[in-house]
Amino acid sequence: xxxVMQLKESTRLIIDYGTxxxxxxxxxxxxxxxxxxxxxxxYIFVIMAVAFVAWFxxxxxxxxxxxxxxxxxxxxxxxxxxTFNLNPADQLRTFFLWIVVFIISMxxxxxxxxxxxxxxxxDQLQAILQNVAEGVTVQAGDGKVMYVxxxxxxxxxxxxxxxxxxxTLSAIEQTFELCDESGSPMSFSxxxxxxxxxxxxPARRTIQIGQKSGGSRRWLIMKSxxxxxxxxxxxxxxxxxxxxxxxxxxxxxxxRLNGQLERASTRINNILTNVPGIIxxxxxxxxxxxxxxxxxxxxxxxxxxGYSVEEWMTTPNFWQKLVHPDDWKAAMIRAQEIFSQGNxxxxxxxxxxxxxxxxxxxxxxxxxxxxxxxxxxxCGAVMDVTERAKAAQDLARSADELRRSNEELxxxxxxxSHDLQEPLRMVTSYLQLIEQRYSxxxxxxxxxxxxxxxxxxxxxxxxxxxxxAYSRVETRRTQFTLVDFHVVIDRVxxxxxxxxxxxxxxxxxDDLPRLMADEGQMVQLFxxxxxxxxxFRAEEPPKITIKATRQRGEWQFCVGDNGIGMEKQYLDRxxxxxxRLHSKGKYPGTGIGLAICKKVVERHGGRIWAESAPGxxxxxxxxxxxxxxxxKAAGNTNGTH
Amino acid sequence: MEPIEIxxxxxxxxxxxxxxxxxxxxxxxxNLSVVEDGAEALAFLRREGSYSGAxxxxxxxxxxxxxxLSGREVLQEIxxxxxxxxxxxxxxxxxxxxxDILASYDLYANCYITKPVDINxxxxxxxxxxxxxxxxxxxxxxx
Numbered sequence: 001x002x003x004v005m006q007l008k009e010s011t012r013l014i015i016d017y018g019t020x021x022x023x024x025x026x027x028x029x030x031x032x033x034x035x036x037x038x039x040x041x042x043y044i045f046v047i048m049a050v051a052f053v054a055w056f057x058x059x060x061x062x063x064x065x066x067x068x069x070x071x072x073x074x075x076x077x078x079x080x081x082x083t084f085n086l087n088p089a090d091q092l093r094t095f096f097l098w099i100v101v102f103i104i105s106m107x108x109x110x111x112x113x114x115x116x117x118x119x120x121x122x123d124q125l126q127a128i129l130q131n132v133a134e135g136v137t138v139q140a141g142d143g144k145v146m147y148v149x150x151x152x153x154x155x156x157x158x159x160x161x162x163x164x165x166x167x168t169l170s171a172i173e174q175t176f177e178l179c180d181e182s183g184s185p186m187s188f189s190x191x192x193x194x195x196x197x198x199x200x201x202p203a204r205r206t207i208q209i210g211q212k213s214g215g216s217r218r219w220l221i222m223k224s225x226x227x228x229x230x231x232x233x234x235x236x237x238x239x240x241x242x243x244x245x246x247x248x249x250x251x252x253x254x255x256r257l258n259g260q261l262e263r264a265s266t267r268i269n270n271i272l273t274n275v276p277g278i279i280x281x282x283x284x285x286x287x288x289x290x291x292x293x294x295x296x297x298x299x300x301x302x303x304x305x306g307y308s309v310e311e312w313m314t315t316p317n318f319w320q321k322l323v324h325p326d327d328w329k330a331a332m333i334r335a336q337e338i339f340s341q342g343n344x345x346x347x348x349x350x351x352x353x354x355x356x357x358x359x360x361x362x363x364x365x366x367x368x369x370x371x372x373x374x375x376x377x378x379c380g381a382v383m384d385v386t387e388r389a390k391a392a393q394d395l396a397r398s399a400d401e402l403r404r405s406n407e408e409l410x411x412x413x414x415x416x417s418h419d420l421q422e423p424l425r426m427v428t429s430y431l432q433l434i435e436q437r438y439s440x441x442x443x444x445x446x447x448x449x450x451x452x453x454x455x456x457x458x459x460x461x462x463x464x465x466x467x468x469a470y471s472r473v474e475t476r477r478t479q480f481t482l483v484d485f486h487v488v489i490d491r492v493x494x495x496x497x498x499x500x501x502x503x504x505x506x507x508x509x510d511d512l513p514r515l516m517a518d519e520g521q522m523v524q525l526f527x528x529x530x531x532x533x534x535x536f537r538a539e540e541p542p543k544i545t546i547k548a549t550r551q552r553g554e555w556q557f558c559v560g561d562n563g564i565g566m567e568k569q570y571l572d573r574x575x576x577x578x579x580r581l582h583s584k585g586k587y588p589g590t591g592i593g594l595a596i597c598k599k600v601v602e603r604h605g606g607r608i609w610a611e612s613a614p615g616x617x618x619x620x621x622x623x624x625x626x627x628x629x630x631x632k633a634a635g636n637t638n639g640t641h
Numbered sequence: 642m643e644p645i646e647i648x649x650x651x652x653x654x655x656x657x658x659x660x661x662x663x664x665x666x667x668x669x670x671x672n673l674s675v676v677e678d679g680a681e682a683l684a685f686l687r688r689e690g691s692y693s694g695a696x697x698x699x700x701x702x703x704x705x706x707x708x709x710l711s712g713r714e715v716l717q718e719i720x721x722x723x724x725x726x727x728x729x730x731x732x733x734x735x736x737x738x739x740x741d742i743l744a745s746y747d748l749y750a751n752c753y754i755t756k757p758v759d760i761n762x763x764x765x766x767x768x769x770x771x772x773x774x775x776x777x778x779x780x781x782x783x784x
Contacts, residue, residue: 414738418706421735425758426655432760433662461758 016057017064023049024068028076031069035077043097046073050101054108062105070094135220135241139193141234143169155243157215177217179208192224196237200226206244219248272298278305278382280312281368282319286339286378287332291317295377304384306354324350324358335365335378342367342375348385360389413471420464428457459588466592470577473521473599480627483519485512485557489546492527496534503534504541512548513555516627521600526559528593529620533561535587538615554606554626560619565612574610597622644672645775648698650682650715651675651733652707656756660702663767669775674698679710683718686725697783698728700774703750705734705741713744720749727781729774 027049046069054062135152145167180186192203210217221242226234281296297312327349338345365380577595601608612618705712729751
């Protein structure tokens with residue numbers, strides 16, 4: 001930079017002094033040519049040359065010109081030529097002339113300096129104007145653009161300052177589109193520049209401006225200041241443009257964010273007021289000495305427990321007031337545990353509402369950590385679970401009652417097996433004793449009566465035994481083992497040997513599986529079904545078929561006979577306890593057998609049903625789940641130990 | 642020949658009478674003593690109080706459902722007592738409950754019999770008891 005300036009400076013020196021020398025030579029030459037004509041003003045050309053050189057080069061080049069020309073004129077032209085001698089008149093004249101050229105050079109030097117300073121300050125001003133962030137334009141009185149700085153050029157969508165120079169009002173109106181502050185179109189005559197030109201008063205306005213041909217539209221604050229002439233008329237106007245596009249953008253963003261925030265906060269408030277639980281936030285450690293202070297709680301708190309939001313937030317260590325004294329200690333231990341671990345947790349306890357009634361609550365809390373990970377507070381939700389807690393209590397009570405009633409049932413079964421049978425035995429035994437001891441004293445009627453009495457008593461015994469068996473199906477402890485159903489059938493055949501032989505019953509037994517089941521109950525099940533088939537036989541000897549087919553996850557057994565069968569509408573009733581389809585005289589029985597079958601199958605997790613038609617025989621079907629694999633493995637393990 | 646001493650622990654007079662009837666026609670000469678509750682049974686066996694002159698039974702027929710001490714408790718006491726444990730105890734009861742049967746054998750009952758409803762079968766059973774324990778079984782020598 002300074003090198004360039006030095007170069008410029010030296011070039012200027014060469015030009016200045018070169019000009020000085022040339023001007024001096026030219027002045028001397030001219031003086032020589034016109035010497036005869038300029039008798040009384042021999043130095044006119046010299047003075048002109050000095051003035052010329054000093055106008056452009058200043059004092060020193062002017063003086064150089066003067067010295068050179070004076071010397072040459074003196075040497076060549078003034079009498080006694082070719083000497084530097086002067087007569088006294090010329091010496092005086094020369095002295096005055098020196099004063100004249102000195103003054104001229106000095107004056108012109110001063111002029112040059114002031115012109116330079118003016119130029120420098122103009123350049124500076126121009127640089128400042130070009131570089132300010134504000135856009136500046138100047139329009140003439142007729143609206144023609146006289147000046148545009150760089151910022152204004154950019155704001156108005158042009159590339160170079162010259163693009164806008166000399167634009168007339170109509171050109172401006174053709175180029176731009178205008179909107180006012182609210183964003184609606186605006187007339188060019190409302191521009192502050194026009195107002196300022198019209199009124200001679202400063203004007204300002206926020207506008208949005210952009211070129212019709214496209215490009216970005218900017219928001220500007222336009223301040224126009226008129227410059228008035230002596231007649232107080234605006235001769236031009238200076239417009240200062242401040243670009244507020246970004247600010248407007250920020251403002252709009254801010255407004256939109258504010259709107260979103262407001263909506264979100266309304267939504268959260270709605271949720272907080274309407275959620276059926278207490279939402280709260282507290283600071284401090286639960287159960288510590290000052291305790292926890294509630295910083296926030298929603299409106300539902302008052303609905304649920306009666307204390308106002310104010311009471312929640314102003315009472316120190318409010319939880320202690322709220323939690324049932326019996327639950328306080330345990331709840332605090334748990335709360336401190338959750339707090340110190342800094343995680344989430346659920347606590348159940350009772351609260352005492354303001355009116356004194358107890359409320360079971362479930363409190364879900366999340367610990368608030370500071371940025372170093374230390375627990376500083378708690379936020380959470382507290383739900384009213386009174387109904388659930390009561391339901392759980394009811395359930396526990398019912399379970400208790402059920403257990404008790406089950407125990408009573410077992411007790412009853414025991415009593416039945418014992419105490420109900422003893423009086424029966426007395427009746428039977430002593431009737432028989434009478435019959436035997438006093439046989440010859442009794443007539444036929446008496447013997448018949450005794451017969452009915454003994455029969456009644458023995459039927460009652462059968463009934464008691466069957467009832468007992470029925471009640472024991474459930475109360476018996478589970479003892480599932482791997483049961484081979486061929487073995488079960490063999491055992492039943494042995495038990496029913498007499499009836500099978502008497503009736504001439506034949507069997508057709510397919511392959512039967514081995515399954516996990518209660519073997520005793522399986523014998524009971526098949527024995528009841530088979531003896532039923534024998535009992536309800538038709539004219540021809542009973543033929544019983546036993547089959548098993550594998551279904552998905554279970555086995556289906558079929559026990560079919562060729563007996564008397566039954567009407568379809570009775571098929572469901574036969575499994576109900578004491579339901580009989582026939583008179584006791586024709587087919588004796590207690591009506592419990594199939595009820596026991598149903599209970600046994602259901603206890604094993606299966607279903608039982610019958611298919612039949614009168615005269616077509618009956619088929620009993622039942623399913624047993626296939627527990628074999630799992631249970632068998634367990635059974636084997638037990639077996640090896 | 643000395644009579645067989647039988648102790649019947651039974652609170653139902655009907656059953657006592659039936660047992661007595663069943664034993665009446667017995668071939669073996671027997672002497673039936675009857676006590677009506679568990680406490681009395683132990684007193685009889687230990688010759689306490691009014692039972693100081695009681696004979697030592699050769700067999701005990703024990704019902705399970707008894708006033709005061711139950712049959713199970715009596716059985717437990719007998720089998721704990723070194724001087725009594727060799728006396729055969731026959732549980733003779735109306736119960737055919739599985740738990741009763743298991744518990745009795747666990748307490749070292751010598752056998753368990755459910756009383757039948759039919760009088761003839763009852764007589765047969767009582768006679769069988771007598772026959773089995775005194776004609777077939779070798780009992781340990783007394784003292």
